[in-house]
Amino acid sequence: MAFRNYLCKVSEKAINYLELLNEPQRGAVMQTEGPVMIIAGAGSGKTRVLTYRIAYLIEKGVDPFNILALTFTNKAAREMRKRIEQVVGNEAHALWMGTFHSIFAKILRIEADKLGYPSNFTIYDSDDAKSLIKTILKEMGLDDKVYKPGMVLSRISSAKNNLITAAQYASLSDLTEADSGSGKPKIHDIYRIYTERCFRAGAMDFDDLLVKTHELLSRFPDVLNKYQHKFHYVMVDEFQDTNHCQYSIIKKLSAMRENICVVGDDAQSIYAFRGATIRNILNYEKDYPDLKVFKLEQNYRSTSNIVEAAGSIIRNNKDQLKKQVWTDNPDGDKIRVIRTATDNEEGKVVAENIFEEKMRNQLNNDAFAILYRTNAQSRSIEEALRKMNIPYRIYGGMSFYQRKEIKDMVAYLRLTINPSDEEALKRIINYPTRGIGKTSIDKLILAASQNECSIWTVLENIEKIPAFGSAIKKLADFRNMMLSFRSMLESHSAYDLAMHIARQSTLLKILHDDKTVEGISRYENIVELMNGIKEFTEDDTRDEAKTLDVYLQDIALLTDADNEKGDDDVVRLMTIHAAKGLEFPNVFVVGMEENLFPSQMSISSRQDLEEERRLFYVAATRAEKKLTLSYAMSRFRFGNLTYAEPSRFIQEIDPRYLQVEKVKSNKPEFGGFPAAKKKQDFNFTPVGKSATPSLLFNKKESPINRKVDPNFEPDDTSLLKEGMRVEHQRFGPGIVTLIEGSGEGRKATVEFEEVGIKQLILKYAKVRIIS
DNA sequence: TACTAAGCTCTTTTT
DNA sequence: GAGCTTAGTA
Numbered sequence: 001m002a003f004r005n006y007l008c009k010v011s012e013k014a015i016n017y018l019e020l021l022n023e024p025q026r027g028a029v030m031q032t033e034g035p036v037m038i039i040a041g042a043g044s045g046k047t048r049v050l051t052y053r054i055a056y057l058i059e060k061g062v063d064p065f066n067i068l069a070l071t072f073t074n075k076a077a078r079e080m081r082k083r084i085e086q087v088v089g090n091e092a093h094a095l096w097m098g099t100f101h102s103i104f105a106k107i108l109r110i111e112a113d114k115l116g117y118p119s120n121f122t123i124y125d126s127d128d129a130k131s132l133i134k135t136i137l138k139e140m141g142l143d144d145k146v147y148k149p150g151m152v153l154s155r156i157s158s159a160k161n162n163l164i165t166a167a168q169y170a171s172l173s174d175l176t177e178a179d180s181g182s183g184k185p186k187i188h189d190i191y192r193i194y195t196e197r198c199f200r201a202g203a204m205d206f207d208d209l210l211v212k213t214h215e216l217l218s219r220f221p222d223v224l225n226k227y228q229h230k231f232h233y234v235m236v237d238e239f240q241d242t243n244h245c246q247y248s249i250i251k252k253l254s255a256m257r258e259n260i261c262v263v264g265d266d267a268q269s270i271y272a273f274r275g276a277t278i279r280n281i282l283n284y285e286k287d288y289p290d291l292k293v294f295k296l297e298q299n300y301r302s303t304s305n306i307v308e309a310a311g312s313i314i315r316n317n318k319d320q321l322k323k324q325v326w327t328d329n330p331d332g333d334k335i336r337v338i339r340t341a342t343d344n345e346e347g348k349v350v351a352e353n354i355f356e357e358k359m360r361n362q363l364n365n366d367a368f369a370i371l372y373r374t375n376a377q378s379r380s381i382e383e384a385l386r387k388m389n390i391p392y393r394i395y396g397g398m399s400f401y402q403r404k405e406i407k408d409m410v411a412y413l414r415l416t417i418n419p420s421d422e423e424a425l426k427r428i429i430n431y432p433t434r435g436i437g438k439t440s441i442d443k444l445i446l447a448a449s450q451n452e453c454s455i456w457t458v459l460e461n462i463e464k465i466p467a468f469g470s471a472i473k474k475l476a477d478f479r480n481m482m483l484s485f486r487s488m489l490e491s492h493s494a495y496d497l498a499m500h501i502a503r504q505s506t507l508l509k510i511l512h513d514d515k516t517v518e519g520i521s522r523y524e525n526i527v528e529l530m531n532g533i534k535e536f537t538e539d540d541t542r543d544e545a546k547t548l549d550v551y552l553q554d555i556a557l558l559t560d561a562d563n564e565k566g567d568d569d570v571v572r573l574m575t576i577h578a579a580k581g582l583e584f585p586n587v588f589v590v591g592m593e594e595n596l597f598p599s600q601m602s603i604s605s606r607q608d609l610e611e612e613r614r615l616f617y618v619a620a621t622r623a624e625k626k627l628t629l630s631y632a633m634s635r636f637r638f639g640n641l642t643y644a645e646p647s648r649f650i651q652e653i654d655p656r657y658l659q660v661e662k663v664k665s666n667k668p669e670f671g672g673f674p675a676a677k678k679k680q681d682f683n684f685t686p687v688g689k690s691a692t693p694s695l696l697f698n699k700k701e702s703p704i705n706r707k708v709d710p711n712f713e714p715d716d717t718s719l720l721k722e723g724m725r726v727e728h729q730r731f732g733p734g735i736v737t738l739i740e741g742s743g744e745g746r747k748a749t750v751e752f753e754e755v756g757i758k759q760l761i762l763k764y765a766k767v768r769i770i771s
Numbered sequence: 772t773a774c775t776a777a778g779c780t781c782t783t784t785t786t
Numbered sequence: 787g788a789g790c791t792t793a794g795t796a
Contacts (some may be wrong), residue, residue, distance in 0.1 A: 072786075101786050126785085145780095206786055274785065374783055376787075396785085430772095437772045557786070577784045599783055615784080636787095637782080 017052055017087065021045075028294040029053045032060070032233070035288035036261040037281075041325035042310070042621035043301025043583070046263055050237060051080055053261070054095070055087040057233055064094040066232040068253065072241055074099055074558065076581055080237075096231070100246055101206060102557045104213040108204070109553070111216055111223055120417050120549035122203040123556035127402070128423040129153055129205045135426075136193050139449060140186065147184055155179070156191045160207040161243040161275030163214060166192035200454055201422040210245045217252045228256040238581075239264030239284075243275035251287065258288070266321045267314050270577060270615045272607070278319060297325050299621075301583055303332025306627050309657035310620040316652050317610045334659035335620075337592075337650055338630040343377075346632040347384030350588050353628065354571060355388050357586065365391055369572045369584035371619050373597040376637075378573050381590060385571060395574035401555055405511060405522040406529055410552070412501050416485040417549045419456040422448075426455075429478060432506050436478065440471040481505070494548040495534045502526065576619045587623035589616075592631040593644035616649045 018026055025045055028038045029052045040046035050069070058064055071077045077098045084092040096103060105123065112119045124132070133149040159169050169175055170188040179187045198205065204212060217224045234254040236242065239262035242250075254260035262284060269278055285291055299307045307327045314320070338353075340346040354368050370381055370392075378394055385392045400406060408431060414424040429444075430436040447465065448455045458465070459479040462472055481504065488497050502508040511523040536551050572584070591597055597616070602608035620627055631646050650658075 074786095099786065148781095209786085270784075271786095273783080376782080379787090433773070435772070439772085575784065596783095601783070611784095 017055070021049070021052065022298060024294045024296050025049050028296070029056050031292050031294070032057055033259055035258055035284075035291045036294070037239075037284060037291055038261065038263040038294045038296065039321060039323055040263055040265050040296040041299060041323060042265065042268060042618070043299040043307075043327075044296035044325070045298075045300055046237075046265075046296065047076075047080060047083070047581075049296065050235065050263060051083040051087065053235070054080075054084050054092075058084075058088045058091055062233060064088075064091050065096070066230060067095055067097075067235070068103070068231040068233070069095060069097040069235045069237070070100050070103060070250070071097070071237040072099060073581065074102065076237060077102075099557065100242075101209045104209045104249070105553055105557065107227070108209065108212055108216070111220075114220055114223065115212055115216060116199070117204070117212075118202045118418065118420075120202075122201065122414055122418045122421045122424070123209070123553060124198065124203045124205040124423060125556060126153075126206070127407070128203070131423055131426070132197055133190065133194060135445065136190055136197065139445075140190070140193070142186060142190075147186070147190070152184075152187060152190055155187050156194060157207050158275050159191065160211045161245050163211065163245050163248065166195050197422065200420065200452075202418050202420040203423070207245075210243075210249065214245055214249050214252075217249065224252060227253055232257055233259045234261070236260075236262045237264075238268075240266050240269035240278065240281060241271040241274075241276040242280050243277060244280070245275075247280045247283070260288075266319075267317075267323075267614055268580065268618050270580065270611060270618060272611050281321070295323055297323055299325050299327040299329070301624055302327065302621060303329050303625060305332050305334055305657045306620060306623050309335050309627070309653050310617055312654040312657070313613060313620065313649060313652050314617045317613055318606070319610055333626050335653065335657055336626075336628040337646075337658055337660045338628060339646070339660075339662055340630060340632050341634065343380040343591075343632045343635040344384070346590055346630050347380040347382075348387075350381060350590060350628075350630060351384040351388040351390060353588070354385075354390060354586075357626075363585070365569045365571045367585040368588070369574070369579065369582070369586070369622065370588045370590060371574060371576045371579050371622065372589070372591050373576060373599060373615075374591075375575060377591050377596075381573060390571055391569070392571040392573055393568060395572065396578045399558075400525070400528075401558060403522075403525055405525055409498075409502060409507060409526055409529055410555070412485075412505055412507070413498060413548060414552055415482060416489065416497070416501065417552060419482065419486070420454040422455055428505075432510050434478060435474050436471060440468065440475065443468060443471075444475075489548070493537050494546060494551055495530070495537045497548060498533050499530060502530065576615050579622050580618055583622055583624055585624045586626045586628075587619070588628045588630065589619045590630050591635075592629045592647040592650055593635070594647050595642075595644060596635075596637075597647055598649070613649065613652075616647075 018029065021029060022045075025048070028036065028049050032053070038046070038049060040049070054067060054069060057067060069077075069080065071080065081092055081095065081097055084095070098106075108115075108117070108121070109119050112121055130149045130153060133152050134144060137144050137147055137149065137152075159165075159175070164172065164175075166188060169191055176185065176188060179185055198208065217227070231253055234250055236250055241264075250260065250262075264281060266278055266281055269276060272278075285293075302310075304327050307325060307329070311325055338346075338349055340349050350370060354365075357363060357368075358365070372378065372381075375396060382392065382394070401410070408428060411424040411427040414421050415428065418424075426441070426445075429441060444455050444458055447458045447467075451458070456479075459475060462468060462475045462479065465472075468475060485497070485501050485504070488500065492500065508523075508526065511519060511526055514520070514522065532555075533548075533551060536554070537546050539546065576589070589597075595603070598609055598612035602612045629650060631644065631650075634643050636642075
C-alpha cells in the first residue's frame with residue numbers, strides 16, 4: 001500500500017514539471033528509451049530539459065547510479081546536479097555526472113592497472129605536456145624553432161582525438177607527407193617518444209584521459225561489459241563539441257541498451273580547433289537509424305531583436321542543420337554598435353555605459369558581462385572599470401592553479417604521490433635552490449633515458465653512479481626528503497602532509513621571507529591552496545576517499561571558471577568560449593574588429609570563418625535584454641599599434657536590428673577623425689620602435705600586476721620632447737618625479753605608496769603630439 | 772652554481 | 787605583454 005502511495009506521489013510530481021514544458025521539450029523528456037537527439041537552439045531551455053529528463057528517469061524508478069551524464073565543464077555538471085536535486089532530492093548524489101575528462105579519469109583510476117598505469121597516475125596539464133615535448137626535442141637534437149612545441153603538441157593531440165596511435169601515425173602517408181612537406185618529418189617519432197615518456201612517468205595528458213578510456217574499453221571486453229551493465233542511460237550535453245574519440249567511447253558504453261541521448265546545437269559548435277567535429281551529429285543519424293529527433297526552437301532567453309539579429313548572422317553559414325529559432329519575447333532594444341578611437345577609449349565607453357545603465361535601471365553589477373575573443377583584451381577594459389570603481393571578475397586567463405607558486409607546491413605533492421612524475425621532479429629538484437645545477441639535472445635526464453627508466457630510479461641508485469661526483473650528496477638529500485614525505489602518505493591526512501611538505505621543503509619559508517608586494521601575494525596564494533586542501537579533507541558530501549592523490553586529480557581538471565561562487569555582485573569578464581552555456585541580462589561584445597574577431601588566422605578558410613561566425617552567434621545569444629557591440633579603430637596589440645576595420649560580422653547583421661552610435665571622443669587629440677581609416681589620418685606619432693604603452697621594469701619588483709591607477713600624470717615632463725606626455729602607465733599609484741633622457745632607455749623615478757622610490761626604465765613610452 | 776639584465780620571438784579559443 | 791634564452795658577473 002505504501003508503495004502504491006509512493007507511486008502516486010511520484011507521478012503527481014512528474015506531471016507538475018512536465019506541465020512547465022512545451023511540446024518538443026516534453027517529448028524529449030519522456031522519450032527515455034532508445035537513441036535520442038535533441039537539437040536545442042540557443043536559449044531554448046536545454047538545461048531544463050536535461051534536468052527534467054534525468055529527474056523523470058529517477059522518478060520512473062531508474063537508479064541514479066545507472067545514469068551517466070556527460071558535460072563539458074564542471075560548472076555545467078554542478079549546475080545540473082543542483083537543479084536535479086531540487087526536483088528529486090538527495091538521490092541525485094549517486095548520479096555519474098561530470099565532464100568527459102573527470103568521469104573518465106574516475107574510471108581510469110579504478111582500472112589503471114589493466115593498462116599498466118598506477119591508479120594514482122598524474123594528469124599532465126598543457127604546460128607539463130609542452131615542457132615534455134621541449135625536453136624530447138632537445139634530446140633528439142631538433143630545432144624548436146622548426147618543431148614548435150605548441151604545434152607539435154596540437155598535431156599529436158589531433159591524432160589522439162582521432163584515435164590514431166603513434167605507430168599508425170607513422171604508417172599513414174597523408175599525415176607523414178604533410179609533416180615532411182612542412183619540413184617536420186620527425187613528428188611521428190616525437191609522438192612515439194612522448195607516449196613512452198608519459199607512460200614511464202605514470203602520467204596521462206588531457207587527451208590520454210579520453211584515448212586510454214577508449215583503449216581500456218576496446219581491449220578488455222570484461223571491463224566494457226561491466227560499464228555497459230552499469231550505465232543503463234547515457235546522456236551527453238554539448239554534443240556538437242565532442243570529438244571522434246569521445247563519440248566512440250559513448251557509443252561503446254551505450255551499445256548494450258542503446259539508451260543514449262545527445263543534446264546539442266550545431267550553430268554553437270566552437271571547438272573544432274580542439275578536434276570537435278560536426279560529423280558526429282551526422283554520423284549519429286547514420287549510426288542510429290531509428291533515432292528520435294526533437295528540435296527545441298523556441299528561445300525563452302532573449303528579446304526578439306537579439307534572436308532575429310543572431311539568426312541573421314548565422315544564416316551566412318553554409319554548414320548547418322535546418323532549424324528555425326524564434327521567440328515570443330518582446331522586441332526589446334536594438335543592438336547597439338559603438339565605434340571608438342582606441343582600445344582604452346573602448347574600455348572607458350563600456351565602463352561608462354555600465355555605470356549609466358546601473359544608475360538608470362537600478363541594476364546590480366552581475367547583470368553585466370563583457371565578452372571578448374582573446375584573453376589579452378581584458379586589460380584595457382579592466383583599467384576602465386577600475387577607474388570607475390566598478391567591481392569585476394575575470395574568468396579564465398591565468399587561473400589560480402597555473403600560478404608559479406601553486407604549481408611549485410603542487411609539484412611537491414605530485415612527486416610525493418608519484419615519484420615517476422618527471423615534470424614535477426624537474427620543476428622542484430632545485431627549487432628552493434639546493435645546489436643542484438643545470439649540469440647535474442642534464443646528467444640525470446641523460447642517465448634516465450639511457451637506462452630507459454625514470455629520473456627517480458636514477459636518484460634511487462645515485463650513490464652507485466660516480467659520474468655525479470660532488471652532486472651525489474645533494475641529490476641523495478633531495479631523494480631522502482621525498483622518501484620521507486612518501487612514508488607519511490598512509491599515516492597523515494592530505495592537509496597535514498601538505499603542510500609538512502610546505503614547511504620541510506622550505507618553500508613556505510622563502511615565500512614568507514619575501515616581503516615584496518608580489519612575494520606577499522604568493523605566500524597568500526599558498527595559504528589559500530592549503531585552505532583548499534583542508535576543505536577538501538573535511539568535505540563530507542563526496543563518497544570518494546579524501547586522500548591527496550584524489551585531490552590532485554581533482555584540481556588537475558579544474559578550471560578557473562569553476563571557482564565561481566555565483567553570489568558575487570561583480571561585472572563578469574571572459575572570453576566568448578568561456579561564456580558558453582551562460583546568460584546575462586546585458587552583454588557587451590568588445591573588440592568587434594576585422595582580424596581580431598574574426599581572428600586573422602581564420603579568415604582564409606571557409607570552415608574556420610564559419611566557426612568564428614558561430615562563436616559570434618554564441619556571444620550574441622548570451623544576452624537576455626541588451627546587446628552592445630563595440631570596436632576600436634586603433635588598438636595596441638603585442639606592442640604594435642594596429643588599425644582596424646569593423647568586423648564583417650557587424651555588417652552581416654540585418655540593419656533593421658541595429659542602432660549605430662559614434663562616440664564623441666572626449667579626448668581632444670582624437671577628436672577630429674570620424675572617417676579616419678589609414679594611419680596617416682591619425683594625429684598620433686609613435687615614438688621608439690614600437691610604441692608600446694608600457695614601462696619596462698623588473699617584473700619581480702613590480703607592484704601587484706593589474707592593480708594600477710592608469711590615471712596619474714608624470715610630475716616633471718620637462719625632459720620629454722616638447723608636446724609629448726606619457727600617456728599610460730602600467731604601474732602605480734605613484735608620481736613620476738623625474739624623467740631622464742628621451743626615447744628608448746629613458747629613466748624615470750617613480751614614487752610608490754607601497755614600495756617607496758623606484759628607478760624605472762622607460763623602455764618604450766606611448767606619447768602624443770598634443771599641439 | 773646562482774642570479775640578473777638584456778634581447779628575441781610570438782601573438783586564439785580550452786578540457 | 788610574457789616567456790624564454792643568452793651572456794655576463796658574483
